[in-house]
Amino acid sequence: MATSLTLNGEARVIDADPQTPLLWILRDTLGLTGTKFGCGVAQCGACTVHLDGTPVRSCQTVLGDAEGASITTIEGIESPAAAAIRAAWTELDVPQCGYCQSGQIMAATALLTETPKPTDADIDAAMDGNVCRCATYARIRSAIHLAAEKMEG
Amino acid sequence: MLHHLTQPIAAAAPSRRTFLKLTAGAAGGLLLALRLPGQQALAAAGDSFAQPFVHIRADNTILVLSKHLDKGQGIATGLATLVAEELDAAWEQVSVEFAPANAELYKNLFFGMQGTGGSTAMANSFQQYRQAGATARAMLVSAAAKAWSVPAAEIKVSAGTLSHASGKTATFGEMAGAAAAEAIPQDVTLKTPDQWVYIGKSFPRVDTKAKTRGAAGAYGMDQRFDNMLVAVLARPPRFGSTVATVDDAAARALPGVVDVITVPSGVAVLATGTWAAMQGRDALTITWDDSAAEMRSTDAMEAELADLVAKPGLKAHGHGDAAAAMAKAARVIEADYQFPYLAHAPMEPLDITVLFDGSSATFWTGSQFQTIDQMVAGQVLGLTPDKVAINTLWAGGSFGRRAQPDSHYFVEAALIAKTRLAAGHAPQHIKVVWTREDDIRGGYYRPMMRHRVRAGLDANGNLLAWEHRIAGKSIMIGTAMEAFVVKNGIDETMVEGVSNTTYALPAFALEVHATKTPIPVLWWRSVGHTHTAYVMETMIDRLAKEAGQDPVAYRETLLKDDPRKLGVLKLAAEKAGWGAALPEGRYRGVAVHTSFNSHVAEIAEISFREDGTVKVEKVVCAVDCGIPVNPDAIRAQVEGAIGYGLGAILRNEITFTDGEVDQANFDTYQPLRMTDMPLIEVHIVASAEAPTGIGEPGTPPIGPAVANAIAAAKGEWAATLPLSRSGLA
Numbered sequence: 001m002a003t004s005l006t007l008n009g010e011a012r013v014i015d016a017d018p019q020t021p022l023l024w025i026l027r028d029t030l031g032l033t034g035t036k037f038g039c040g041v042a043q044c045g046a047c048t049v050h051l052d053g054t055p056v057r058s059c060q061t062v063l064g065d066a067e068g069a070s071i072t073t074i075e076g077i078e079s080p081a082a083a084a085i086r087a088a089w090t091e092l093d094v095p096q097c098g099y100c101q102s103g104q105i106m107a108a109t110a111l112l113t114e115t116p117k118p119t120d121a122d123i124d125a126a127m128d129g130n131v132c133r134c135a136t137y138a139r140i141r142s143a144i145h146l147a148a149e150k151m152e153g
Numbered sequence: 154m155l156h157h158l159t160q161p162i163a164a165a166a167p168s169r170r171t172f173l174k175l176t177a178g179a180a181g182g183l184l185l186a187l188r189l190p191g192q193q194a195l196a197a198a199g200d201s202f203a204q205p206f207v208h209i210r211a212d213n214t215i216l217v218l219s220k221h222l223d224k225g226q227g228i229a230t231g232l233a234t235l236v237a238e239e240l241d242a243a244w245e246q247v248s249v250e251f252a253p254a255n256a257e258l259y260k261n262l263f264f265g266m267q268g269t270g271g272s273t274a275m276a277n278s279f280q281q282y283r284q285a286g287a288t289a290r291a292m293l294v295s296a297a298a299k300a301w302s303v304p305a306a307e308i309k310v311s312a313g314t315l316s317h318a319s320g321k322t323a324t325f326g327e328m329a330g331a332a333a334a335e336a337i338p339q340d341v342t343l344k345t346p347d348q349w350v351y352i353g354k355s356f357p358r359v360d361t362k363a364k365t366r367g368a369a370g371a372y373g374m375d376q377r378f379d380n381m382l383v384a385v386l387a388r389p390p391r392f393g394s395t396v397a398t399v400d401d402a403a404a405r406a407l408p409g410v411v412d413v414i415t416v417p418s419g420v421a422v423l424a425t426g427t428w429a430a431m432q433g434r435d436a437l438t439i440t441w442d443d444s445a446a447e448m449r450s451t452d453a454m455e456a457e458l459a460d461l462v463a464k465p466g467l468k469a470h471g472h473g474d475a476a477a478a479m480a481k482a483a484r485v486i487e488a489d490y491q492f493p494y495l496a497h498a499p500m501e502p503l504d505i506t507v508l509f510d511g512s513s514a515t516f517w518t519g520s521q522f523q524t525i526d527q528m529v530a531g532q533v534l535g536l537t538p539d540k541v542a543i544n545t546l547w548a549g550g551s552f553g554r555r556a557q558p559d560s561h562y563f564v565e566a567a568l569i570a571k572t573r574l575a576a577g578h579a580p581q582h583i584k585v586v587w588t589r590e591d592d593i594r595g596g597y598y599r600p601m602m603r604h605r606v607r608a609g610l611d612a613n614g615n616l617l618a619w620e621h622r623i624a625g626k627s628i629m630i631g632t633a634m635e636a637f638v639v640k641n642g643i644d645e646t647m648v649e650g651v652s653n654t655t656y657a658l659p660a661f662a663l664e665v666h667a668t669k670t671p672i673p674v675l676w677w678r679s680v681g682h683t684h685t686a687y688v689m690e691t692m693i694d695r696l697a698k699e700a701g702q703d704p705v706a707y708r709e710t711l712l713k714d715d716p717r718k719l720g721v722l723k724l725a726a727e728k729a730g731w732g733a734a735l736p737e738g739r740y741r742g743v744a745v746h747t748s749f750n751s752h753v754a755e756i757a758e759i760s761f762r763e764d765g766t767v768k769v770e771k772v773v774c775a776v777d778c779g780i781p782v783n784p785d786a787i788r789a790q791v792e793g794a795i796g797y798g799l800g801a802i803l804r805n806e807i808t809f810t811d812g813e814v815d816q817a818n819f820d821t822y823q824p825l826r827m828t829d830m831p832l833i834e835v836h837i838v839a840s841a842e843a844p845t846g847i848g849e850p851g852t853p854p855i856g857p858a859v860a861n862a863i864a865a866a867k868g869e870w871a872a873t874l875p876l877s878r879s880g881l882a
Contacts, residue, residue: 024428033375034367039589043819074367086365097225098364099500099549127827133500134225135796137830
């Protein structure tokens, strides 16, 4: 059965069981391995992608849910907020093992797009679902604030 | 971890003592030993330069080969820093790849085999990688001198460019081919610290850019090959269980499922994709043989340890006559401590890809002990180690989990591949994927431990005697490492941090009880120090109170013969404003501990939420790890180590009901999250000593620092972890 969607700006028709989690369509079927498998039960956020601009857990979003929608992954996210987030991440050398960082960046980019000058409370609310076992949280917080400054300036 | 292996099996390598002497005398120049077997195989022809640790390509890029796994700790950047420093390269031109599995070329000089762990990576490489950079530089200079017909001494090297006052210049890339033809110098002079441009200053991480773009192909989990199968295993519900019967008909009927193979560690479903393999696993009907399984619940396991610490154990360490001194005590302070099993839970669950054709095998994974993995996989497949290639990949965390004395996940993959081949199938890539549930329930835990401490005091509160018993499963006993590292029945990883305490204990006796259970245990970021530091530092805090002294001042008195530990304690106290008044509702606690030859003091400032749980607001940390090669990487490791330790002491425990693990995923084994993370300040002691570990030493002090802050508020030191058990988290 075919599902039509827009993936990283490109129209795609994907012929697979619509009940398959989007995570495995992206990773195994399409080879977009930047979206990571961390828990499979929406507890860690490593698989975060944007569905029509909203961050979702692709492990709990089935392919059929994406019918007609626009999906953006870490490979395809290019926006002023994403550029500012990446620049801040690089400036502060945020990643350690890096495995969660695709999800962190997708969540942070969505936050910054919605809330250009987030408070610490905004960051807590937006980022608490994204686990980092290296505990880079302090740098993630600093980098989000830095990215907000970059976008403003 | 594994530092206890250093002396026994590193006979052919410089000992740590020798190494430190060499490092101390580095400024005078040292003999090189780069004429290594296998070098020819690495030499690239024509216009590029290739030595075991450094390749310089005609396009002016420099490749540093990392003999160490980078699982986030930043050693790839650290090794690149050392090479770039001595080579006078520009950091932008340097990239890093992992070296092949080749113990002769790429052994950890402290282990005598290729492997990463025990916070040894920088310490054992500091000399070696600087020499590699200096050697390459000398060969470039020599080549340029010939090409330009000028004396080598007149050639300047800076930021990847060779130049001469005559106006001649060349990039490294332009001179690489000629440099490759130069004789390898017998000795090179390393820079003196005042000449360093990168070491001790700044060298951005080599992996950040890729890791902000999804890091395509970097991790084992992301490996993809044509015609690859993905295997997911149904694993026994109890440790020690084995497969009795399998009904795989429903699994085999699912689309995408290709094969079902039973191996000793479980039943593997092989499919064309990960999701199909997972669904296939769910469709299996398996009965298990529990006759050799661990069937107990946590209560019974804890009761066993409580019984043991009440009895005399095997004498491990001590001095003086503790019993006689204890008999004279006016008061005895006694405490039992209970620590849970802990899972490492790295973000990337275990994974490994194998290709086996009957005469050779290749693996793709974040291998941490390449030499052991190579040997063990070879044994399973009937191959000599040289027929087993390992492509080491970036690992999404490890915290000890991938440092495998039994290479169990290599064994599993090898057996599956061997079975497929034996059944007549063509060689094919097979990726074994562990789910998060497999990871949390998969064992290799930090062992459950119990301590009993008795401190005897005189009438004025002065310490007279210290009696200490530790019970739990040894990481080493029963493994292939036992013969090398267990002496007189004592596994040092059970007692490190107590046995070698530098607190001046007037009379001291330490005994151990090593228990047996099929639950596999392993080193977990800072190994024995995960529990020993907690016990030592909370007991010392308690004794300070008994003596009516300030906790920092009390420690200073007992640490007068340990200047570096004293140094970090004083620095942290100064930076945290120890002694100054705190806002209402804030409390402070201090801890200081030495592990992996590095000294760390942490001062935690806490408050309590309305529900009574602890919020760690701020941690001020001072660290002395010798020469700080990359200060920002040190800060990052300490920040992460504090977060890792904090998550564990707040909420983490693996518990059992009738032998089955109660936790399964991050909803029940709750990791530290953004809202739990304190502000952290890291202050690094300026040092000229040889670099020591930094991946682990930040972890041990955070637990006791927080517990001591809680005690400052409530007057009691939590003796059972995690703190969630007593409603504090």
